[in-house]
Amino acid sequence: MNDLVQVVWSGILSGSVYGLMAIGLTLIWGAVRLLNLAHGSLYVAGAYAGWTVINVAGLPLALAIPSAVLAAAALGLVMHALFLRPMLGRPGWDSASIIATVGIGIALQAAALLMFGPRVKQIPAVAPGSFVVGTVRFSYQGLVVIAVAVVALTLLYLFLRSSRQGMAIRAVSQEMDASALMGVPVERTYALVMMISAGLAGLAGVLLSSIFFLSPTSGFTPMIIALLVTIFGGLGSVKGTIVAAYLIGFFEAAVQVFVGPRFALPGLFLFMIAVLIVRPNGLYGVPEAQRL
């Protein structure tokens, strides 16, 4: 019974975290057809921005979270303006965009290493402490993370469904040419998507760096898992991504509890390989050949 509670708790916690990370990736893919391999570095950038606000500027934690989101979003905007916008619509977008984001990601990582050094840092928890039920330890920070993730995902869903900007994003991701003809400002929409996605990565970074440690390379594993989630859910599908995030969270937690923590990541990869063989486009993905 305790094991089961542990699985559910860890599953919901990691599922929320993965959802925050992955939704940004899937949004960008949906709108711009860009696989953003710099997403992990945006996560790190957000976390370091939060850390700076607390430890250098000496401001309270409540200010660190919004500033992390803003810093990451600003980076996303810069990335869009400098690198992605000039490449849009050119032939060879697929390979060029992957290379560019890999390059940006590694450059951000190196910049973080130069500015903050290789030593691991930790951001204080929003809500320190924990309580124990049975043998399972529930941390308050975990509850905060879950709450923030659920609120952010719900707001994002509402934004995409009913606001003008959200509808523009959905229109662009469904049919770029037609929406441009209907007067949707395509480039501005792309910039907006980049900012939202980067901001979500920054949010995940600043929240998670109180649970895990923060170092210049600590964004890599979350990014890989977020990639797994988006691909499992079907690239470009917001609903699929959220479902997949929680499914993968539960799967990982179950492997951790019943098999051993060492096997969580390998187990996840093997699971994904099996899934992709059976369903090459993920749970809710549109078959690729139709898109291209």
Next chain:
Amino acid sequence: MTTTPNRPTTQIDERAAPWRKPKWGAVVFLTIVALLMPWVLLQFGGGSFVVHMLIMFFLWSIVAQSWNLVLGVSGIYSFAQLALFAVGGWTTGVLSMSLGWNPWLSLAVAPVAATVAAIVIGLPSLRLRGVYVVLLTLAFHELLRNYAINGPEIISGGGYGLIGVPRLPTGGLFDGNHILLSYYSGLVVFIIATWAIWRIFHSPIGVAFAALRDSEGYAIGRGINQFRIKLFLFGFSAFFTGLAGGMMTHYLGSVSPSIFAFSVLINVLAMIVIGGWGSFGGPILGAALLLGLQEALRDLSDYRTLGIGLALALMAVVAPQGVWPLLRDRVARFLAEDEPKKSAGDVAGEEPENEGATDRSGSSAGGGVVESTPGH
């Protein structure tokens, strides 16, 4: 097609051939230089370091060339190449160190093991498309890294990798100087790999890859079995990558999980991108450039990764073709015989059915030393 109805006879335009005859003088000259280089260099102090850099260049440019075959030529976004490199390195390391095999024998097993690993990775991943391949191959990369760190002691060395792998025995040659042996074996493997990759570029197989990359629907329509041909290429590139990995292990005397580090992956990727994505000479040039810069800017090594990252991003935006196109014509003039002096209109090029694809490979990827634009 270029067959004009008012010409009864058909001729083959020599310039349409996808390769030129090499200039033997230049080839012999280069061979002699390559053979004498280490003997001359070792006469000077610090020369052995240059020889070391040349060995590094041979091995890394093999990896870059084979990865370029996968990434640039056939458009498979595989990030598993360094994992295959590591498979080669570990195979020979475990066999020669832990099981006591003769290093030459275990080195021969390394490329086979890497090829087998490539087929295992390729079977699920090559059925997928585009970015899905990125993810799945990265997952394999992480899986192997995990195994190399957490695996059984005989493989992981307790997380530190294999240290003290025996060097390749010289068998009395070169006065037992293992650097010279590594240089010459590296040179031989580099030449064989480069030649094999050159043949792949300029063979019907290479043309099929170019066609698949440029117009997949059309290529499949012409009867190219996409999956089989991609799997072949993947295995082919793994063969030489694994061999390079094995040689690196014996040369350095160790292999450690740091080979899986993302920065190493980025370094090789930068060789391909900066040199010239999808072109034949690009990765070779890129390997030379990056290794050279790395040494020239040794003092700035803290900023190296930052620089490489920014360079990658900038190249993708500003010059997606890389540096190679700037040099291609000069190298061609040096290495290959000149084009026959005929004007394009003189000859009605009648060519095999894959002509359209040859054309594309020449112009879009800068497929090789020669641009072929017969009759139109």
